[in-house]
Amino acid sequence: MHEMRSNLFHFTMNFNDNEFSRGKNSQHGTSKKLLLLAFSLVFLTIIPLYLFSTSHSPLSSPKIDVSDLRNIGMVKECDIFSGKWIPYPKGPYYTDATCSLIIDQHNCVKSGRPDTEFMKWRWRPDECELPFFNAKLFLELVRGKKMAFVGDSVGRNQMQSMLCLLASVTHPEDISHRYAVDTAYFKRWFYADYRFTLATLWSPFLVKSRDADPSGHSLNSLMSLYLDQADEAWASEIENFDYVIISAGQWFFRPLIYYMNGQVVGCHNCYMDNITAITKYFGYRMAFRTAFKTLQSLKNYKGITFLRTFSPSHFENGAWNEGGNCIRTMPFTTEEKKLDGYELELYLTQVEELRKAQKKGRKRGLKFELLATTEAMLLRPDGHPNHYGRSPHSNVTVADCVHWCLPGPIDTWNEFLLYMMRREARGSFNEKLQNNISRKI
Numbered sequence: 001m002h003e004m005r006s007n008l009f010h011f012t013m014n015f016n017d018n019e020f021s022r023g024k025n026s027q028h029g030t031s032k033k034l035l036l037l038a039f040s041l042v043f044l045t046i047i048p049l050y051l052f053s054t055s056h057s058p059l060s061s062p063k064i065d066v067s068d069l070r071n072i073g074m075v076k077e078c079d080i081f082s083g084k085w086i087p088y089p090k091g092p093y094y095t096d097a098t099c100s101l102i103i104d105q106h107n108c109v110k111s112g113r114p115d116t117e118f119m120k121w122r123w124r125p126d127e128c129e130l131p132f133f134n135a136k137l138f139l140e141l142v143r144g145k146k147m148a149f150v151g152d153s154v155g156r157n158q159m160q161s162m163l164c165l166l167a168s169v170t171h172p173e174d175i176s177h178r179y180a181v182d183t184a185y186f187k188r189w190f191y192a193d194y195r196f197t198l199a200t201l202w203s204p205f206l207v208k209s210r211d212a213d214p215s216g217h218s219l220n221s222l223m224s225l226y227l228d229q230a231d232e233a234w235a236s237e238i239e240n241f242d243y244v245i246i247s248a249g250q251w252f253f254r255p256l257i258y259y260m261n262g263q264v265v266g267c268h269n270c271y272m273d274n275i276t277a278i279t280k281y282f283g284y285r286m287a288f289r290t291a292f293k294t295l296q297s298l299k300n301y302k303g304i305t306f307l308r309t310f311s312p313s314h315f316e317n318g319a320w321n322e323g324g325n326c327i328r329t330m331p332f333t334t335e336e337k338k339l340d341g342y343e344l345e346l347y348l349t350q351v352e353e354l355r356k357a358q359k360k361g362r363k364r365g366l367k368f369e370l371l372a373t374t375e376a377m378l379l380r381p382d383g384h385p386n387h388y389g390r391s392p393h394s395n396v397t398v399a400d401c402v403h404w405c406l407p408g409p410i411d412t413w414n415e416f417l418l419y420m421m422r423r424e425a426r427g428s429f430n431e432k433l434q435n436n437i438s439r440k441i
Contacts, residue, residue: 078127081372085331088122092407099164104390108405113388115329123412133415135169139194146197150234151247152204154311157403159200161410201234204251206291222255227286230294239298247308252280285349292357307354308371310346313402314381326401328381347374383409
C-alpha cells in the first residue's frame with residue numbers, strides 16, 4: 001500500500017513536469033492540463049482513504065518506519081469526539097512504575113486507590129477507530145517545534161499525561177528554571193533528540209486577575225477579572241510556540257468582579273448591592289474572546305491553536321466544599337448521562353467564540369481548532385483522584401473530582417490531539433501540492 005502511494009505520487013509529479021514542459025499553447029496541451037487537474041483531485045481524494053492506522057497494544061509505543069514518516073499526515077477524518085467508552089483489558093500505555101514524572105496529585109495508584117478498572121477503558125468514536133497514541137510519530141511531527149498548554153491545573157494535567165506517553169521513547173530535561181521563578185506552575189521540558197519543547201503556562205482565567213477579598217486568597221475567595229486584558233503570564237511568552245492548547249474551566253465558578261475598560265461591569269456570586277449580578281457565562285465568553293484576539297494580534301505568532309473544551313467535574317453527595325466526592329468505579333453510558341445544563345452552556349460558549357476566531361484567523365492564515373473533550377469526559381466519573389491524590393497545598397478533607405488520575409481517561413485527550421495534528425499535517429501537504437499544481441497550470 002505504501003509503495004502504491006509512492007508510485008502514485010511520483011506518477012503525478014512526473015506527469016506534471018513532462019506535460020507542462022511542452023505544448024502549453026496548444027489545444028492538446030490544454031486538454032492534458034485539464035486531465036492532470038482532474039487526476040490530481042482524484043489523487044488528493046483517494047490518498048486519505050489509505051491510512052496509517054495501528055492496531056498495536058498501547059502497552060508499548062508502536063514502532064515507526066520510513067513509510068510511517070512519509071505518510072505522517074494521512075489519517076481518515078471522522079467525528080472522533082462522539083462515541084462511547086468500551087472495555088480494554090490490556091490496560092494503559094504506562095503505569096506509575098514506568099513513568100517517574102507523575103506528580104502525587106494525579107498518582108492515584110501510588111496514593112492507594114484500590115480499584116484498577118478505571119484504567120481499562122478505551123474511547124471508540126461512532127464512525128471510526130481512534131488510532132492509538134504513537135509516541136515516535138508524535139515526536140517526529142513536533143521535531144524542532146514548541147508546544148504549550150495554557151490554562152489552569154487541568155491543562156497541566158494533560159501536559160503531565162503527554163510526558164508519560166512520550167516516556168516510552170525518550171526523557172526530557174527540565175529547563176523550567178531558565179524561564180520562570182515559579183517552576184511549579186510554569187514548566188518547560190526539552191527533548192534534546194527532537195529539539196522539542198513542551199511547556200505549561202499557568203493562567204486559570206486567561207485574562208488579567210487579582211485577589212479582591214479582604215480576607216486574602218482561598219479556594220473560594222473573591223477575585224477581580226479584567227476581561228479585556230490578556231494575562232501577560234502567557235501572552236508575553238506564546239508568540240514563538242508552534243502548537244498552543246488553550247483551556248479554562250472551574251475557576252470561573254468562584255466569586256468574581258468583572259472589569260472592562262478599567263470599569264466594573266458586574267460580578268458573579270459577589271453579592272454586592274452596588275454591583276450588577278452577571279452570570280459566569282459572560283466572564284467565560286469574554287475571557288476566551290480576549291485570548292483569541294490576543295493570539296490574532298501577535299505579529300510573529302504563526303502557531304496552530306487548539307481549544308480544549310470544558311472538563312466536567314463529578315462531585316456527588318454534596319458540593320466540593322460540602323463533603324462531595326466521586327466514588328464511582330465505572331463510566332456512565334451515553335444513555336445514563338447527557339451533556340446538558342451548565343456544562344452544555346459552557347461548552348457552547350467556547351465553541352461560539354472559537355468559530356468567530358476561526359473566521360478572523362483565516363484572514364491572517366491562523367488556524368484555530370476544536371479539541372472537544374467534554375462529551376467523552378462527562379462519561380468518566382470514575383477517572384478522578386477523589387481522595388487518592390495529594391497536591392502539596394491540598395486540604396486532605398476535600399475530594400478531588402476535578403483533575404484526572406494518571407494513567408487514566410485524560411490520556412485520550414492526547415490521542416485526540418495527535419489525530420488532529422496528523423490531520424493538519426495532511427492538510428498542509430495537500431495545500432502545498434495544490435499550490436504547486438496551480439503554479440504549473
